[in-house]
Amino acid sequence: xxxxxxxxxxxxxxxxxxxxxxxxxxxxxxxxxxxxxxxxxxxxxxxxxxxxxxxxxxxxxxxxxxxxxxxxxxxxxxxxxxxxxxxxxxxxxxxxxxxxxxxxxxxxxxxxxxxxxxxxxxxxxxxxxxxxxxxxxxxxxxxxxxxxxxxxxxxxxxxxxxxxxxxxxxxxxxxxxxxxxxxxxxxxxxxxxxxxxxxxxxxxxxxxxxxxxxxxxxxxxxxxxxxxxxxxxxxxxxxxxxxxxxxxxxxxxxxxxxxxxxxxxxxxxxxxxxxxxxxxxxxxxxxxxxxxxxxxxxxxxxxxxxxxxxxxxxxxxxxxxxxxxxxxxxxxxxxxxxxxxxxxxxxxxxxxxxxxxxxxxxxx
Amino acid sequence: xxxxxxxxxxxxxxxxxxxxxxxxxxxxxxxxxxxxxxxxxxxxxxxxxxxxxxxxxxxxxxxxxxxxxxxxxxxxxxxxxxxxxxxxxxxxxxxxxxxxxxxxxxxxxxxxxxxxxxxxxxxxxxxxxxxxxxxxxxxxxxxxxxxxxxxxxxxxxxxxxxxxxxxxxxxxxxxxxxxxxxxxxxxxxxxxxxxxxxxxxxxxxxxxxxxxxxxxxxxxxxxxxxxxxxxxxxxxxxxxxxxxxxxxxxxxxxxxxxxxxxxxxxxxxxxxxxxxxxxxxxxxxxxxxxxxxxxxxx
Numbered sequence: 246x247x248x249x250x251x252x253x254x255x256x257x258x259x260x261x262x263x264x265x266x267x268x269x270x271x272x273x274x275x276x277x278x279x280x281x282x283x284x285x286x287x288x289x290x291x292x293x294x295x296x297x298x299x300x301x302x303x304x305x306x307x308x309x310x311x312x313x314x315x316x317x318x319x320x321x322x323x324x325x326x327x328x329x330x331x332x333x334x335x336x337x338x339x340x341x342x343x344x345x346x347x348x349x350x351x352x353x354x355x356x357x358x359x360x361x362x363x364x365x366x367x368x369x370x371x372x373x374x375x376x377x378x379x380x381x382x383x384x385x386x387x388x389x390x391x392x393x394x395x396x397x398x399x400x401x402x403x404x405x406x407x408x409x410x411x412x413x414x415x416x417x418x419x420x421x422x423x424x425x426x427x428x429x430x431x432x433x434x435x436x437x438x439x440x441x442x443x444x445x446x447x448x449x450x451x452x453x454x455x456x457x458x459x460x461x462x463x464x465x466x467x468x469x470x471x472x473x474x475x476x477x478x479x480x481x482x483x484x485x486x487x488x489x490x491x492x493x494x495x496x497x498x499x500x501x502x503x504x505x506x507x508x509x510x511x512x513x514x515x516x517x518x519x520x521x522x523x524x525x526x527x528x529x530x531x532x533x534x535x536x537x538x539x540x541x542x543x544x545x546x547x548x549x550x551x552x553x554x555x556x557x558x559x560x561x562x563x564x565x566x567x568x569x570x571x572x573x574x575x576x577x578x579x580x581x582x583x584x585x586x587x588x589x590x591x592x593x594x595x596x597x598x599x600x601x602x603x604x605x606x607x608x609x
Numbered sequence: 610x611x612x613x614x615x616x617x618x619x620x621x622x623x624x625x626x627x628x629x630x631x632x633x634x635x636x637x638x639x640x641x642x643x644x645x646x647x648x649x650x651x652x653x654x655x656x657x658x659x660x661x662x663x664x665x666x667x668x669x670x671x672x673x674x675x676x677x678x679x680x681x682x683x684x685x686x687x688x689x690x691x692x693x694x695x696x697x698x699x700x701x702x703x704x705x706x707x708x709x710x711x712x713x714x715x716x717x718x719x720x721x722x723x724x725x726x727x728x729x730x731x732x733x734x735x736x737x738x739x740x741x742x743x744x745x746x747x748x749x750x751x752x753x754x755x756x757x758x759x760x761x762x763x764x765x766x767x768x769x770x771x772x773x774x775x776x777x778x779x780x781x782x783x784x785x786x787x788x789x790x791x792x793x794x795x796x797x798x799x800x801x802x803x804x805x806x807x808x809x810x811x812x813x814x815x816x817x818x819x820x821x822x823x824x825x826x827x828x829x830x831x832x833x834x835x836x837x838x839x840x841x842x843x844x845x846x847x848x849x850x851x852x853x854x855x856x857x858x859x860x861x862x863x864x865x866x867x868x869x870x871x872x873x874x875x876x877x878x879x880x881x882x883x884x885x886x887x888x889x890x891x892x893x894x895x896x897x898x899x900x901x902x903x904x905x906x907x
Binding site: 294314318320365366368369370371372375376377379380381383384387388390391513515519522565566567570571573574576577578579580583584585588 | 644646689692695696699701702703705706707709710711712713714715716717718720721753782808832835836838841874875877878880881883885887888891892893895896903
């Protein structure tokens, strides 16, 4: 049987999380990388890029549940991320609740907001959600600028939500007599949460609700005929994706320690859409892959803007395109190119490579 | 009363631009089933092309308007041909994403070519006004309303009486039956995109000739036309025009009475009025004022 260990022989095999030795080896390697990386790579810039990537990956997993698995387009991810950040500022910062509680509070409020908005649009067929969530971004921007008690208005608000789960404080980690920097601690915190959210999402999509979502995506009418309540699942997916987005926003705010309404714009939503498309619609690890490739782009472009020809390194500087505009164009281009040429995204490419070597020497 | 009428007039002028853009949305949605998010990009592109024709090439303004509509139509049809035709048979959801991508490609392209600073389009109207019955009418606003009325009438005549218009209606109704009758779906799709782009470009150049001038953010006006489309009904051209006017009126009136009635809602609340109105309409009449209610049979 040895030769068959890496081959799936039935549907049950396919559903197993870490069924094959190959998958288990890969997982072990990832765990080692996760544990060792921050101690090897101590550079604050790269660690912070990786932390932002991790936070983005969490949000992208949420969007992929909605877009990739349920086939609904949401342009409102930025709204929920912003809402989460303000929850962190108030609940985690002012009231001073510990990390697990402000994360859960953000998730609960994200889900509640999603549950308020979802029913308007998702009971209709077609892509009303895309348009309504587009409006949501603008309504949100107005709210964030005017609810000054909650958000600090245009000038923004500090987020003092702490990152400690008693007795471990991730912002000033002290383990086995070794003390670690804030960035190192946050790396472990964020990527640990990425793994947790990915596991939850994976478990969701390989069980009944996940199959129901995919049935709704592929043909909602047929799904209803076999007993799936399409409307209910669409709203559920939207609430879940909003809750995860709000968690990502809370982490984002807490890590950055300061947020302002300018950050929750349409471009942020588009970045998330680019991530799930580039990574691969309808795969959990695709969302993480996409976050690594696309989520790191803005920070890298900003850092190396002087080396890229034609890009303005500063406002009004030389070059014909600003850093912001270049990001915008890249996200747009990635969305179009991947949808036209590689609709299954990086995850699809990865699966093809894997299949090639699995079937070697009989690959074609 | 005068102030009210004055606000209504401003609303009609604004609503006319929304109506043009929303009509473009509906034309594409009806024939291809796609919500075209790139309309704002095409609008901005049209406006900037109009600026180039009118200012840099010193073409007469009327000709510049025609030229910018024609070139935008060409861009729209070309995009349909190069990108969207590859997507035939893919779920509409993927095509919608592509139009979102296109929007975000067009915007930075425009700033890269024309820059960020505000531009003034050379036009015969400027800030001239005429007075009648105690009201002040901007000449540009009058032209906007007049041109919109003329273009909308021309569109409905085309849609109703020409053979291509008939082909578009048939394709919208049942693409397969249309194909079986020998109607070229490709031509219909390309025409829809060309018409929508031309309508957007017209709206763009009319906006750009106004007091706000021409800035890269002009494309955002098209996003506010989405509520107009939903208000009127996604599949109803007449609804789009009606929705555009209603949204324009609501926005202008909110702006006019901002200080007296809406100061509690924060400054610039008029900007989000279209979206709030959209949510209300989805609550009480989800298929819009003139849209057809969908019937599903199993």
